[in-house]
Amino acid sequence: MMWKIVCWIWVVLGIAVVAVGSDKVPAWQLINWDGPVSAAERLSADEYVLPEGWEEAVAGVTEIVYFNSGALRHDPATVVNIERFEALTGIKVRAIEVSSLILFDKTLSVLVSRDLSIHGMSLTDAPLELSQVIGAGWAAPLPFWTPEVQNIYPKALVDAMRGADGRVYATCDTMRVYVLFYRPSWLKAAGVEKVPETWQEVREAALKCREWAVKNLGPDYWGIVFPGKYNLAHMLQAGIYSQGARVLVDGKPVWNSPEGRNSWQLWYDFIATDKSAPEACLGYTWNDYQEVFAKGKAAMMLGFSTYIVRCSNPELAPGIQTDVFGNPVEGGDFAVVAPPKWDVNHPESHRAAFIDFDGFIVNPFADDKHQAAVMLFAEFRMSKEACRNEVLVEGNDAFFPGVYDDPEVLGKIRFPEALRLSAQNAVMEAFPPGSKHSIDILVEYFGKAVTGQMDAQDALDAAQKEIDEIYW
Incomplete structure (x- = not known):
């Protein structure tokens, strides 16, 4: 009889905790993603503009941690973008370098165990892995993917990151044609x-x-x-x-x-x-x-x-x-x-x-402030500014198509017509x-x-x- 009483106490306490927790507004909802201008305008600017309310949402967050696909010495554009994000927000980004051969296994281990210490993950084989992660409820939906934002990115890639509920659960880490x-x-x-x-x-x-x-x-x-x-x-x-x-x-x-x-x-x-x-x-x-x-x-x-x-x-x-x-x-x-x-x-x-791309997801089991901070990092990396770095620093292709309308970019890349045609015809x-x-x-x-x-x-x-x- 005593063990039944104890069990009921734990059930009641659990319900109470959930009830109390459910009244809290998640940190990312404190962010006005369409302010000071629309998210599409912020992302399209030559220099990325942080959204309104971000400082309150991530108050107390000093570092975010994510799994990077491979060694950073092979990802010079990622290094540049991390440094830029740190300068913008004051939040340190710690990229844990994980071989692409074991990255998905380590990612699943974190998600299955509901590990709170890893706040975001790259997915090396996103076209193959996203459906599994999203279907299992192991990726947080990303609130900055407004309909207007979706319209300025390649539809085939956005659809590949979409869940059955219509929401978008990832961003593009890097892409290559x-x-x-x-x-x-x-x-x-x-x-x-x-x-x-x-x-x-x-x-x-x-x-x-x-x-x-x-x-x-x-x-x-x-x-x-x-x-x-x-x-x-x-x-x-x-x-x-x-x-x-x-x-x-x-x-x-x-x-x-x-x-x-x-x-x-x-x-x-x-x-x-x-x-x-x-x-x-x-x-x-x-x-x-x-x-x-x-x-x-x-x-x-x-x-x-x-x-x-x-x-x-x-x-x-x-x-x-x-x-x-x-x-x-x-x-x-x-x-x-x-x-x-x-x-x-x-x-x-x-x-x-x-078209090969690495996805990036936010760990839904991390605390809400760290989720909000990683969402900011994910959004920054899909901006025109960050995508321009991917093209000019590393030679990757730009997830944001507007990069190729930039005369500076066109003047520096080689074989632009071949790249344009390949990207135009690429299949996802x-x-x-x-x-x-x-x-x-x-x-x-x-x-x-x-x-x-x-x-x-x-x-x-x-x-x-x-x-x-x-x-x-």
């Missing part, structure tokens, strides 16, 4: 008469570049490189989107559609049939293959726009500061164009690839829970095909069968 990198001197030396505009032309050019390189540079120089690990999915998507198709069918991933089969065969052929790409691609992560290109070991790659800045830097990309004959080239011996379309029969709008599909595992399955069977353990198309069908079991 894919472009086709190539070495002009290498293509010319190999007898490639024009820059490839279709994937069929890329395949032909890669084979010519490989054959020329074996004779003139050595056996470890390749026509094309790409990732055969996790980001293999992005390569497959590029091939599918270039045919005007999509991966998701009724909300579920279908990789062995006719267009998916074509794309799978293309990337398989680069290694197994043409030998224009190394089998080592099977072990390449998202940055490994791009570093191979930066070292001058490949003629082409479908790579992140971020690498335009990296490849232009003699210290970071010493292997491409000369042409293939050893002659210095100012700015580097490379150029980029928008992703290829599938073949000449497809329209220019099919020069499309996946928000994948359902379980998609990370489905990509692991794709990677496994792609490796089996390339190494001769299975027929290429049989391997794809086997992979799709296992993927279907996740969703059906």
Whole structure:
């Protein structure tokens, strides 16, 4: 009997605590996000304007803590934006550097345990992870996403951050479009008469570049490189989107559609049939293959726009500061164009690839003042000022499209037309829970095909069968 009485006491106390707590206005509601001017105007200004009421909302907060995807030494724009936010608010930002390989696992650990000490998190694979986090109630809805604000950002990205209730639960940490990198001197030396505009032309050019390189540079120089690990999915998507198709069918991933089969065969052929790409691609992560290109070991790659800045830097990309004959080239011996379309029969709008972005969420279990402070940080990072830093300092793409109307930005970035076309045609599909595992399955069977353990198309069908079991 005594334990029942104790239990009832705890229940009554719990109800009382909830009742008392429910009368408190959350700190972020003390902020007038549409003051002193509308949120859209504040975000669009050349210099970010803090909203009205922010000081009262975050009173007593001296530091916010968040998980950053990877090391800050690779995120110079993030460092600049952190310093700017600290100067604006007086709030210190502590970024905990977490490898992208374990970031989502650590994030889930914090959220499942309702840890109060981590106030915000980056999501490296936001298109795959956001649906899981939002659906579980593990991200705070962000009040600054007014309808007016939503209208000035890319609709596809905003929709990818939206919950079933219509509210938006994330911002864009960083974003990158894919472009086709190539070495002009290498293509010319190999007898490639024009820059490839279709994937069929890329395949032909890669084979010519490989054959020329074996004779003139050595056996470890390749026509094309790409990732055969996790980001293999992005390569497959590029091939599918270039045919005007999509991966998701009724909300579920279908990789062995006719267009998916074509794309799978293309990337398989680069290694197994043409030998224009190394089998080592099977072990390449998202940055490994791009570093191979930066070292001058490949003629082409479908790579992140971020690498335009990296490849232009003699210290970071010493292997491409000369042409293939050893002659210095100012700015580097490379150029980029928008992703290829599938073949000449497809329209220019099919020069499309996946748009990769890292999301940023606020921990809903943190206390309300720290949530309000992290919301301010998240909003600042999606402003024109912060996005301009992403473009100019790091070479990322701007989540805020108005950055590209800034003459200062246009005067400083390279290949603006290729970037514009790639961003314009880029495709965003928000994948359902379980998609990370489905990509692991794709990677496994792609490796089996390339190494001769299975027929290429049989391997794809086997992979799709296992993927279907996740969703059906």
